[in-house]
Amino acid sequence: MFIKDWKPSAISATAPSTGGQDLDQQIAKQGDLVRSLKAAKAEKAKVDEAVKVLLDLKAKYKAATGKDWKPGSTLAPSSTVTSSKDLDQQITKQGDLVRSLKAAKTEKAKVDEAVKVLLDLKAKYKAAMGQDWKPGSVPTPQQANNSVDGLSTQIAAQGDKVRKLKTEKADKATVDAEVKTLLSLKAQYKSATGADWTPNTAAPANKKSQSPSTNTPTMNGANDKATVLAAEIAKQGDLVRDLKAKKADKATIDQEVKKLLELKAQYQTETGAAYAPPSQARENKPKEKKPKEAKPKEAKPKEVKPKEPSPKPSKEESSSGPKKITRLGLEASKDVDLPEWYTQVITKSEMIDYYDISGCYILRPWSYCIWDRIRNFLSGQFKKLGVKDGYFPIFVSKAVLEREKTHIADFAPEVAWVTHSGSSELAEHIAIRPTSETAMYPAYARWIQSHRDLPYKLNQWNNVVRWEFKQPQPFLRTREFLWQEGHTAFRTPQEAGEEVLQILDLYARVYEELLAIPVIKGRKTEKEKFAGGDYTTTVEAYIPASGRGIQGATSHHLGQNFSKMFEIVYDDPDTQEKAYVYQNSWGITTRTIGETSGGLG
Numbered sequence: 324m325f326i327k328d329w330k331p332s333a334i335s336a337t338a339p340s341t342g343g344q345d346l347d348q349q350i351a352k353q354g355d356l357v358r359s360l361k362a363a364k365a366e367k368a369k370v371d372e373a374v375k376v377l378l379d380l381k382a383k384y385k386a387a388t389g390k391d392w393k394p395g396s397t398l399a400p401s402s403t404v405t406s407s408k409d410l411d412q413q414i415t416k417q418g419d420l421v422r423s424l425k426a427a428k429t430e431k432a433k434v435d436e437a438v439k440v441l442l443d444l445k446a447k448y449k450a451a452m453g454q455d456w457k458p459g460s461v462p463t464p465q466q467a468n469n470s471v472d473g474l475s476t477q478i479a480a481q482g483d484k485v486r487k488l489k490t491e492k493a494d495k496a497t498v499d500a501e502v503k504t505l506l507s508l509k510a511q512y513k514s515a516t517g518a519d520w521t522p523n524t525a526a527p528a529n530k531k532s533q534s535p536s537t538n539t540p541t542m543n544g545a546n547d548k549a550t551v552l553a554a555e556i557a558k559q560g561d562l563v564r565d566l567k568a569k570k571a572d573k574a575t576i577d578q579e580v581k582k583l584l585e586l587k588a589q590y591q592t593e594t595g596a597a598y599a600p601p602s603q604a605r606e607n608k609p610k611e612k613k614p615k616e617a618k619p620k621e622a623k624p625k626e627v628k629p630k631e632p633s634p635k636p637s638k639e640e641s642s643s644g645p646k647k648i649t650r651l652g653l654e655a656s657k658d659v660d661l662p663e664w665y666t667q668v669i670t671k672s673e674m675i676d677y678y679d680i681s682g683c684y685i686l687r688p689w690s691y692c693i694w695d696r697i698r699n700f701l702s703g704q705f706k707k708l709g710v711k712d713g714y715f716p717i718f719v720s721k722a723v724l725e726r727e728k729t730h731i732a733d734f735a736p737e738v739a740w741v742t743h744s745g746s747s748e749l750a751e752h753i754a755i756r757p758t759s760e761t762a763m764y765p766a767y768a769r770w771i772q773s774h775r776d777l778p779y780k781l782n783q784w785n786n787v788v789r790w791e792f793k794q795p796q797p798f799l800r801t802r803e804f805l806w807q808e809g810h811t812a813f814r815t816p817q818e819a820g821e822e823v824l825q826i827l828d829l830y831a832r833v834y835e836e837l838l839a840i841p842v843i844k845g846r847k848t849e850k851e852k853f854a855g856g857d858y859t860t861t862v863e864a865y866i867p868a869s870g871r872g873i874q875g876a877t878s879h880h881l882g883q884n885f886s887k888m889f890e891i892v893y894d895d896p897d898t899q900e901k902a903y904v905y906q907n908s909w910g911i912t913t914r915t916i917g918e919t920s921g922g923l924g
Contacts, residue, residue: 346384350392352595353377355416356588362424362433363584373592410448414456417441419597423584457507474512478520481505483600491567552590556598559583661868666797669920675797682795682802686913690798693916694805697833698784701807701911704829708822710780710809717785719754719762726761726888737789739802755788760855760881760908763810764889771812771904774893778818779904782809798917799873806912812891812904816882819905823878826909827860830876833911838919840864842875853908857882864918873918876911 357373384392421437448456458477485501512520563579590598653671655663669675674690686694702712718741741753756762763781771779784807795801809826813819827844834840847859862875886892886903895902 346380346387347392349595350377350380350384352591353380355420356592359420359423359584359588359591362420362427362429363581363588364427365585365588410444410451411456414441414444414448415458416597417444423587426580427584458504471512471515474508474515475520478505478508478512479522480600481508482522487564490564549590549594552586552593553598556583556586556590557600559586560600657868661866662796664868665917665921669797669917672920674916674920680802682790682800684797684801686805690913690916693919694913696837697911697915698807700833700837701829705782705809708780708825709778710782710811712783713781714783714785715756715759715762715766717756717788719756721752721754723761723765724754739788739790757787757789759783759785759787759808760810760885764885764891767810767812768889768891771891771893774814774896777812777814777893777904779812780809781811782807796917798920799914801913804913806910808908808910811907812886813906814893814895814902814904816880816905819880819907823860823880823907823909826878826907827862827876830878830909830911831862833915834862834864834875834918838915840875840919843872847877853877853879853881855884856880856908857884866921875915875918876909878909879907881906881908 353373353376357370357377360370360373381392417437417440421434421441424434424437445456458481481501481504485498485505488498488501509520559579559582563576563583566576566579587598653664653667655667657664669690672689673687676685676687678685724738738757739755741755742748767779770776784805786803786805788803790802793800811819811822813822831842831844834842842862842864844860844862847853847861852859856879859877859879861877863872864875865872883903883905885906891904891906892901893904894900
């Protein structure tokens with residue numbers, strides 16, 4: 324027997340009998356169930372069982388009509404109202420199928436195919452009715468009061484859907500589309516009743532809709548089973564939302580979502596219709612809370628005053644649903660959780676963004692603006708001291724880097740190396756500068772020949788790489804950072820020592836005048852001083868939340884250590900002999916931005 328796959332958009336032509344039409348509808352429903360089970364990746368046994376039922380229904384159809392079932396083989400109902408109602412049901416089912424496919428993260432091709440079917444159905448609806456399809460837009464042969472109740476129920480359900488999308492942080496286009504649908508339903512309600520819809524109007528509608536259902540007998544206990552399944556679906560849905568709110572791991576959430584989809588598939592099998600969340604449950608919650616809040620207010624009049632502001636949120640809830648919750652502000656406390664508070668400050672203020680390499684971060688315009696101000700201020704002050712700008716390459720040869728053993732020992736674990744060009748290994752590995760002394764001083768040895776070349780003052784604004792293996796922290800401990808490094812040479816230690824303190828004063832002014840952060844100027848211990856230098860001076864700030872100090876900027880006196888290593892000498896006019904220069908180096912980094920953001924002072 325040749326069987327073609329059934330498609331939701333295909334029901335149109337003629338039906339030989341009412342029995343054949345019923346079987347056709349059952350085949351359509353069972354086909355939907357099979358597809359939803361496959362989309363939810365249910366167990367193979369369940370899928371096979373559903374397929375078997377589908378084939379049995381097709382066999383019954385052939386026995387009743389004398390021909391194989393094919394899409395488009397049934398008569399459309401005679402009236403426009405009934406046909407539009409069928410199209411509306413098909414659109415609703417197809418919409419549920421599309422949403423379930425997206426929730427199950429099915430491959431894009433299948434989702435696109437389902438969306439295409441949905442759009443075809445909507446086009447047919449527009450051709451039949453002369454207007455675009457909207458939820459609740461199908462005319463039904465009911466009294467006006469029943470249609471108003473139905474609109475109220477649809478509005479409540481659509482409101483729940485909008486709130487759920489916002490809670491799950493869905494994309495803006497999806498949320499806007501659902502909000503537009505909600506507003507359209509409210510407009511229909513107003514045109515039917517002459518009054519705006521409020522959540523309080525949904526409760527009476529639910530009561531009216533419940534009364535007839537109590538009088539109608541259940542068929543073979545199916546209604547009871549559907550009620551139990553609906554309760555399980557609601558409970559599982561609450562569990563999924565709770566897990567998402569608590570930011571549980573993705574595997575756990577996916578597992579619970581899969582269970583939820585299986586329950587919905589069972590519900591559709593039992594009832595023949597997709598599960599729709601009831602709107603009554605949400606509206607009852609604030610009503611139950613109100614008498615509980617009222618009792619203590621009557622019993623304890625003394626406590627009424629501090630609780631007076633509390634009714635305001637409830638008014639907002641009653642007029643426009645639950646109050647909108649945003650996460651724009653800071654959620655962590657600096658005194659309770661300093662690291663989390665610091666992370667929220669720099670990300671929510673759009674100062675920094677994360678990168679796919681650990682320890683590397685993107686400086687956004689707000690943070691770079693701070694660095695720009697610091698650079699402009701210092702550049703002007705450096706020029707007043709006779710310092711000129713230059714730039715040296717970021718790459719340093721291994722031979723040059725290792726000439727100063729004492730100096731490089733302090734940076735050795737942090738040095739990043741270029742080892743390959745394409746797929747072939749380099750004959751000599753090349754270091755990426757952790758600092759520039761070893762890169763600059765061979766050039767200084769060529770440039771400085773006479774006492775007339777002194778003092779020699781050069782500064783460069785650049786980036787350096789120190790491959791930190793400790794826990795990285797934006798601005799404060801990163802694998803690449805921006806800084807300025809000044810390198811100067813003098814004839815006497817007195818001249819060099821004077822400049823060390825001049826630069827230190829400039830760094831203190833950056834913190835106190837530009838950033839409004841108090842700092843303390845001091846001298847590092849022998850253990851903490853710059854490797855290869857005579858002594859190191861520093862400005863340090865205080866972090867009140869942790870009770871610790873943090874380094875702000877440093878100014879080093881290198882003595883003659885590097886000049887002896889790199890033979891930076893000049894002709895002394897007094898002794899007529901070669902003499903080694905006295906050197907300084909000093910720098911400030913983008914670490915300063917982190918200290919500014921970290922609430923120092």
